[in-house]
Amino acid sequence: MRLSRLFTKTSKSAPADAETANAKYLIQGGFVHQEMAGVYSWLPLGLRVLHKVENIIREEMDKLGAQEIRMSALQPKESWEITGRWNSMDVLFKVPSQTNKEYALGPTHEEIVTPLVGLFIHSYKDLPVAVYQIQSKFRDELRAKSGVMRGREFGMKDLYSFHATQGDLENFYGKVMDVYIKLFHRCGIDTKVVEASGGPFTKKLSHEFQVVSDAGEDVIVICPKCEVAQNSEMFDPGAVKKNCPTCGSAYEYKKGIEIGNIFDLGSKFADAFKVQLMDEAGERQTILMGCYGIGTTRLVGSIVEVSHDERGIIWPKSVAPYAVHLVTLKSKDAEIQDRIDEESEDLYDTLIKEGVEVLWDDRDASPGEKLADADLIGCPLRILISEKTLKEDSVEWKFRGEKEMRLVNLRDVIEESRSI
Numbered sequence: 279m280r281l282s283r284l285f286t287k288t289s290k291s292a293p294a295d296a297e298t299a300n301a302k303y304l305i306q307g308g309f310v311h312q313e314m315a316g317v318y319s320w321l322p323l324g325l326r327v328l329h330k331v332e333n334i335i336r337e338e339m340d341k342l343g344a345q346e347i348r349m350s351a352l353q354p355k356e357s358w359e360i361t362g363r364w365n366s367m368d369v370l371f372k373v374p375s376q377t378n379k380e381y382a383l384g385p386t387h388e389e390i391v392t393p394l395v396g397l398f399i400h401s402y403k404d405l406p407v408a409v410y411q412i413q414s415k416f417r418d419e420l421r422a423k424s425g426v427m428r429g430r431e432f433g434m435k436d437l438y439s440f441h442a443t444q445g446d447l448e449n450f451y452g453k454v455m456d457v458y459i460k461l462f463h464r465c466g467i468d469t470k471v472v473e474a475s476g477g478p479f480t481k482k483l484s485h486e487f488q489v490v491s492d493a494g495e496d497v498i499v500i501c502p503k504c505e506v507a508q509n510s511e512m513f514d515p516g517a518v519k520k521n522c523p524t525c526g527s528a529y530e531y532k533k534g535i536e537i538g539n540i541f542d543l544g545s546k547f548a549d550a551f552k553v554q555l556m557d558e559a560g561e562r563q564t565i566l567m568g569c570y571g572i573g574t575t576r577l578v579g580s581i582v583e584v585s586h587d588e589r590g591i592i593w594p595k596s597v598a599p600y601a602v603h604l605v606t607l608k609s610k611d612a613e614i615q616d617r618i619d620e621e622s623e624d625l626y627d628t629l630i631k632e633g634v635e636v637l638w639d640d641r642d643a644s645p646g647e648k649l650a651d652a653d654l655i656g657c658p659l660r661i662l663i664s665e666k667t668l669k670e671d672s673v674e675w676k677f678r679g680e681k682e683m684r685l686v687n688l689r690d691v692i693e694e695s696r697s698i
């Protein structure tokens with residue numbers, strides 16, 4: 279992609295209310311546009327990152343044997359009345375229709391997925407089943423903040439599993455836990471697995487996946503030795519624990535961003551929708567469910583929070599909008615300029631042929647502006663061509679996360695680019 283053709287532009291300053299790095303850099307770099315508090319449009323650069331994150335998740339879900347579907351965002355009020363959540367869920371958006379009906383705008387999908395999967399499950403032989411989707415969710419959040427961390431419209435991957443026995447559910451739950459750690463890692467993120475209270479489904483298994491970051495809203499309690507973590511919300515405030523009961527080490531209290539949450543739902547939803555199966559003995563039996571969420575847009579924001587400096591974002595290669603940011607600096611000498619143009623064009627075309635994703639800053643802009651934008655946008659490798667580098671028949675080669683730069687001979691660029 280040529281920067282001269284990208285319809286979005288970077289801006290020199292961040293919005294006044296941008297308190298966090300993700301709000302600042304994602305807006306300044308033209309990754310997202312805030313339509314109103316908690317609602318964002320995803321622009322070409324941002325959407326490339328979001329798609330990469332979604333595809334990593336998709337790959338891991340498919341490997342797990344889960345089947346991708348897409349459920350409706352507009353949902354029948356009746357289903358929400360059946361579970362009692364039409365009145366009890368404070369963040370539920372209720373949409374009136376001109377036909378005097380009302381609908382729910384999906385904040386989550388148990389009310390849809392349970393009767394849907396129930397339609398196709400009759401016998402224990404039909405289980406286990408796991409389905410997932412990657413979709414926009416809507417929640418009337420009171421605390422929607424600048425940045426993509428807490429939106430009123432946001433992206434989520436939600437996976438639901440259906441089982442005949444508790445053992446089977448727990449086995450699958452454990453696999454999801456491992457897959458989550460792995461896929462967050464693939465996105466460049468280290469997570470702490472935190473035991474959660476399970477919210478309304480107390481005593482059931484529930485875990486949160488937390489990213490340690492000052493931009494987080496949660497406080498997590500970590501034992502530095504056992505690596506065990508808990509959400510401090512669960513602690514009775516009067517009895518704040520200071521030491522790990524297992525090894526005696528002093529607890530560390532850190533802020534965390536919840537990027538994933540998994541639950542054993544038991545038979546709560548299957549009972550509400552009377553979804554049952556025939557067991558081996560031909561008896562009617564309850565179905566057990568697990569649900570497993572990842573905030574996809576929050577995950578993009580979290581990557582920015584843990585991977586940036588004072589100049590902009592430092593994308594991990596796996597989710598970067600482009601692998602290479604090619605910068606061409608202008609020369610006052612017309613003949614040299616011709617050579618710069620020729621070499622840049624050649625390099626751009628060859629890299630693309632090699633399957634390397636390149637963002638080429640071919641604009642008529644100052645060197646300062648170009649270098650600042652390369653740092654702000656944060657592609658992993660910057661390749662720079664200028665009068666100076668061409669004197670050595672070379673390009674300047676610099677990784678976004680490193681200070682050092684070096685010259686690479688034009689002859690060797692393709693070979694070197696294979697190892698990016």
Ligand code: ATP
Binds near residue numbers: 417427432434573
């Ligand atoms: P939180 O405690 O942050 O409000 P939650 O526990 O209500 O989140 P879940 O219902 O567990 O959220 O949703 C699954 C995942 O979706 C969360 O782990 C989080 O990553 C993401 N998520 C939830 N609410 C939002 C939101 N308003 N904006 C962006 N992402 C969200």
Ligand code: MG
Binds near residue numbers: 536538539
């Ligand atoms: Mg949660």
